[in-house]
Amino acid sequence: MSEETLNLKLRIWRQDGPSSKGGFAEYPANNIPTDASFLEMLDVVNEQLIEQGEVPVEFPHDCREGICGTCGVMINGRAHGQEKATATCQLHMRKFTDGDTIEIEPWRAAAFPVVKDLVVDRSALDRVIEVGGFISAPTGSAPDANEMLIPKDVAESSMDAAACIGCGACVAACPNSAGQLFTSAKIWHLNAMPQGQAERYKRTEEMVETMEQYFGSCTNHGECSEACPKEISLDFIAYMNRDYVKSKVKNRRLAGQ
Amino acid sequence: MATTTPSRNSTSPPMRPKPKQLPFPLSLYQTAVGKKWVMALTGLGLVGFVVFHMLGNLKVFIGWVPEEGAYDLDIYGEFLRELLVPLFPHGVLLWILRLGLITMFALHIHSAYSLTRLNSASNQPYAAKRDWIAANFASRSMRWTGVITLLYIVFHLADLTWGVGPAYSDWEYGRVHENLVGSLVRPAAAIIYIIAVVALSIHIFHGIWSMFQSLGWSNPNYDWMRRGLSMGIAALILVGNLTIILSIWTGAVGLEAGQ
Ligand code: FES
Numbered sequence: 001m002s003e004e005t006l007n008l009k010l011r012i013w014r015q016d017g018p019s020s021k022g023g024f025a026e027y028p029a030n031n032i033p034t035d036a037s038f039l040e041m042l043d044v045v046n047e048q049l050i051e052q053g054e055v056p057v058e059f060p061h062d063c064r065e066g067i068c069g070t071c072g073v074m075i076n077g078r079a080h081g082q083e084k085a086t087a088t089c090q091l092h093m094r095k096f097t098d099g100d101t102i103e104i105e106p107w108r109a110a111a112f113p114v115v116k117d118l119v120v121d122r123s124a125l126d127r128v129i130e131v132g133g134f135i136s137a138p139t140g141s142a143p144d145a146n147e148m149l150i151p152k153d154v155a156e157s158s159m160d161a162a163a164c165i166g167c168g169a170c171v172a173a174c175p176n177s178a179g180q181l182f183t184s185a186k187i188w189h190l191n192a193m194p195q196g197q198a199e200r201y202k203r204t205e206e207m208v209e210t211m212e213q214y215f216g217s218c219t220n221h222g223e224c225s226e227a228c229p230k231e232i233s234l235d236f237i238a239y240m241n242r243d244y245v246k247s248k249v250k251n252r253r254l255a256g257q
Numbered sequence: 258m259a260t261t262t263p264s265r266n267s268t269s270p271p272m273r274p275k276p277k278q279l280p281f282p283l284s285l286y287q288t289a290v291g292k293k294w295v296m297a298l299t300g301l302g303l304v305g306f307v308v309f310h311m312l313g314n315l316k317v318f319i320g321w322v323p324e325e326g327a328y329d330l331d332i333y334g335e336f337l338r339e340l341l342v343p344l345f346p347h348g349v350l351l352w353i354l355r356l357g358l359i360t361m362f363a364l365h366i367h368s369a370y371s372l373t374r375l376n377s378a379s380n381q382p383y384a385a386k387r388d389w390i391a392a393n394f395a396s397r398s399m400r401w402t403g404v405i406t407l408l409y410i411v412f413h414l415a416d417l418t419w420g421v422g423p424a425y426s427d428w429e430y431g432r433v434h435e436n437l438v439g440s441l442v443r444p445a446a447a448i449i450y451i452i453a454v455v456a457l458s459i460h461i462f463h464g465i466w467s468m469f470q471s472l473g474w475s476n477p478n479y480d481w482m483r484r485g486l487s488m489g490i491a492a493l494i495l496v497g498n499l500t501i502i503l504s505i506w507t508g509a510v511g512l513e514a515g516q
Contacts, residue, residue, distance in 0.1 A: 013384065024384065077388030108381040110272055127271070175392060176376035208290055213271035216379030217289035217372045219399065220467040222391035235475045242473025245294055248285045 004034045006093060009101040010045065012057055015114050018121075022114065024103070034094040038081065039064060039071060041093050058117035066090040066229060069165030072172070073118045074105040079169035079227035087167065087229035107168055109177035111214040122168045124214040125182060129166075131210045132203035133186045135195050154192050161189035163230040170224035170232070176216035181224035183211045184240035185232045191243055201247035208244045272379070289375055290471075292368040297471035299361040299368075300464050304490065306358055307457070311497045313337075317434060318504070321513035328434035328513075335431070369403060395463035402460035409453035416440055438512055441505035454498040462491035 015022025190196030
């Protein structure tokens with residue numbers, strides 16, 4: 001344990017419920033060990049609030065090891081804070097300096113209504129997954145290993161897309177609140193693989209059109225990829241656009257129209 | 258302290274319904290990804306026009322052609338009207354090309370307009386200041402540089418094509434070189450042209466990079482070229498047009514004494 005501690009000033013967004021009006025509240029965060037994670041720092045602040053008889057700050061968190069995608073807040077105007085490729089739970093307080101003021105705000109997008117304080121409802125992302133983020137496979141005994149050969153580059157491209165943890169930072173960072181990076185990653189990790197081919201164009205069409213029911217449109221700023229804790233590449237958006245236009249042509253042929 | 262999370266519907270309703278599907282190419286244009294695709298293709302066509310427009314205008318540097326007894330730019334203007342004569346009557350092919358240009362322009366603006374509306378409906382501003390990482394001036398100002406270009410085109414057509422409004426006093430149909438010089442020696446006009454060229458180049462810089470993404474022209478082997486290419490074409494358009502404007506404004510290119 002390091003001896004070093006920080007004294008910080010926090011400006012945290014407090015909001016009682018989806019329909020109530022929110023605003024920033026200021027809290028001191030004193031004697032925060034530099035080894036603490038950002039969420040642990042919020043835990044310390046909440047302890048103080050509870051002791052003072054106040055309502056603790058509600059913030060999203062679960063695994064705290066950067067894999068579940070539950071955590072995620074705007075820290076000083078950046079999704080997941082200033083560290084690249086780092087989820088909020090993996091952001092450490094040693095990245096801040098003594099005396100800093102930290103502004104913490106929930107994700108903002110019309111499709112992400114605030115539930116309470118820093119927690120938003122991201123179920124719009126689930127709606128996109130539901131319509132195509134799967135493959136249909138016969139059940140029964142497990143297929144033999146290496147029965148289906150997959151080129152290494154393809155497997156890697158698919159794995160890079162599958163790294164998405166669905167935290168919604170891409171939507172939060174986007175000036176248009178577009179869901180392109182999330183949707184394209186979810187599409188590509190299946191579309192790249194042989195197992196995903198049967199539903200490739202149906203999946204692309206359905207997922208893109210459901211995405212557009214909730215989110216804005218991509219203007220290629222590139223903020224999403226910079227904010228992404230898993231560094232999902234903008235290339236997947238290009239692949240998605242390509243497959244989508246193809247799907248519009250192909251699906252009507254498949255249907256025999 | 259007990260905190261309560263208010264109960265809510267497990268499924269959030271969509272912000273907008275799925276539109277009823279129209280027949281094929283329209284079904285593509287109904288969607289945002291399809292609109293971006295159209296925007297990219299029309300943008301490509303418009304950039305092509307801008308490049309050839311500039312290359313044509315560089316003929317102003319050739320100036321007076323004594324053998325022909327005319328300015329090279331005027332000869333070029335007449336050449337455009339004579340394209341594929343006698344297959345097409347005088348000026349007809351030029352008008353067909355113009356109609357294509359106008360269609361592309363209309364689609365480009367319509368898709369931009371409807372996507373902007375979609376985006377502002379989907380977005381909720383942050384209360385604290387945003388700290389942009391990747392978004393640059395060009396990408397953030399597309400709407401403004403686009404609108405500036407649109408307004409400028411109206412000015413430009415009035416000034417040099419129709420010879421009305423802001424056009425210089427001795428404007429005459431077909432005297433392309435003299436009309437151009439007459440207009441650009443006026444500082445106010447030259448400044449408008451410079452602002453427009455700068456705005457257009459910024460627009461094209463982000464536009465070309467954006468086009469690759471929207472059309473899905475991406476390949477890890479060639480992606481490194483995309484930024485450079487958009488920078489190069491934007492720089493070409495900026496430098497080429499600025500040279501014309503500044504040469505005329507400063508008097509380096511003017512009217513031939515013998516004329
Ligand atoms: S809490 Fe699971 S990713 Fe941060």
